[in-house]
Amino acid sequence: MTRNIHIVGAGLAGLAAAIRLSERHDSRVTVWESTGKAGGRCRSYYDAQLDRRIDNGNHLMLSGNRAVLDYARRIGGDARLEIGAPDFPFLDLATGARWTVRLPRTPLGLLSRHARPPGVALRDLAGVASLLTAPRGATVAQAIRGRGEMWRAFWEPLTIAVLNAAPEHADAGLLRTSLRRTFLKGARAARPVLAPEGLGPALVDPALALLERRNVPVHLRAPLGEVSIKDDRVASLTLGGETITLGPDDAVILALPPSALGRALPGLPVPGDGAAIVNVHFRVAPDPAARLPAITGLLSGRLHWLFRRGDVVSATVSAVADDPFWTRPRDEVLAEVWPEIAAALDAPDAEPLAARLLKEKAATFDPAPDSAARRPATQGPAANLFLAGDVVQTGLPATIESAVASGDMAAAAALRGR
Incomplete structure (x- = not known):
């Protein structure tokens, strides 16, 4: 008998779970996403100001990230990844x-x-x-x-x-x-694992294409409402204003960030929200851009890591919660951090051709010991409810590797729990 498995959240955790479950023929998988685009915190998009395709955030992947690389192979995205020198x-x-x-x-x-x-x-x-x-x-x-x-x-x-x-x-x-x-x-x-075309084309778009070929629907703009639990089972879900009644063999995977998970399941201990992360993107002239390695670490400045893709140099600044500098007007911030980029390019007189600043609030869960101790297990508070996302107990911090691994874990648990 075919069972229904509803995956709520189309970030990498939800996509990884959907890919695993859709490999079987005894489950009907449906993915629900509250926003208008899959990928969660790992998205690529065309930025008109830069006139380039960029990622909404920089993520360093390494060759030891087995879950990510296995996921990329499963969806056919590995052809869009490059493994660099160590x-x-x-x-x-x-x-x-x-x-x-x-x-x-x-x-x-x-x-x-x-x-x-x-x-x-x-x-x-x-x-x-x-x-x-x-x-x-x-x-x-x-x-x-x-x-x-x-x-x-x-x-x-x-x-x-x-x-x-x-x-x-x-x-x-x-x-x-x-x-x-x-x-x-x-x-x-x-060894660093690079996505020259962007994280979306490597890790999100191929997954969506594969799910479409497997007839797995992905419903966008379908926010989660009530999760009704009765007799130790999820009895129904409200998604996009529609109430879905679950059968006795059906299951649910919630692949949500900490705050959304806490709202969906009041009383479930979850970590607090972590600090914001700022990403600045500069389009620069081709010659100085070509001199910069794909990844560069910076010390003694405001910027921490530089990522170069073509003629766009992106900088990531983590843990900015307590620094008032990043609350200043966008143009002031970009003007002050540009000299650090110019120094890395070894072109002190260079000027950017275009710039963009993005700030992601609560980009990760709070990694303080008392907060991390509240990470929930894969098994949720009902027999047919399972949790995914980098917030669950993977042993890893909030990374792409943790998100994908959590999706694999939730899929395996859902199959065992039948």
Whole structure:
């Protein structure tokens, strides 16, 4: 007998769950999305001001992100991904120093001087051991005591980038899991995975096309209303103003961000909202653009990471909640951060051809230890209700890898729960 599985949320978690479930012939899958476009926080669109296609946010994927790469292969999006060399260029804006961290083939090679920032001694790597043995509930700052060059050039920017929070606020366990699955395995798991055409064409559009071929409907502009639970089962859903009654074998996957999940299921403990993330995009002249690597880390400035795609240089600034600078008028902000881009381009007199500033509020869940401890399990508060999204207990921070992995987990749980 065919069962109905309703997936609420068409971000990467919901799409990943739909792809998994649509591979079977005993389930009728339907996807519901409250907005007018699938992809969630991983979307690409044409920006008229830049006259280019851009992503709404920058996301660093690595070759150790097995869930993402497997998902890309399943949907046929892997042809639109490129795996780069395990080299990470940096620029210190205060000193003008440039260097490249080259990750070795094996974990033992991490002891090499080429695998650490300049000025970092071998003894400074003791922070790695401290992080790996940190107790539950510790922050990154509590786990790693040293505050030397390794802290300034590695631990602090890494924590802010991965967890969208300062080390004093971020859960050490989340950073530990991320490093164990990527950088601590050596180059094979830490090569950057790039999407030259954009994240949407690589991870969203192929999934939607595949779901269409499999006759899986994706309903847009269908916000979730009431989730009615009776006798330990979801009895009905209100979606887009329509009430859907579930049969005895039917199931629901809620693939929602924390705040939306909390509204849908009052009483369910969920993490708080994390800090905002700002993305600035500059279209620049082709010659200086070509000199910039695809990814560059910045120190001693307001910008943290640069991503170049063609002649567009995008900068990501994480954990901006407490910085009033980012509340200033858009043109003032762009004018002040442009010199950092120009320095990275090694073109101090250059001017941008066009610019765009985007701010995403509550871009991630709050990664503080007490907040992260409230991440819900895949099994929801009813026998036929399952949860997905990077907010669930994947062990990872709020990343693309976590979102896709959560969708896989929810799909597997829904099949087991039949």
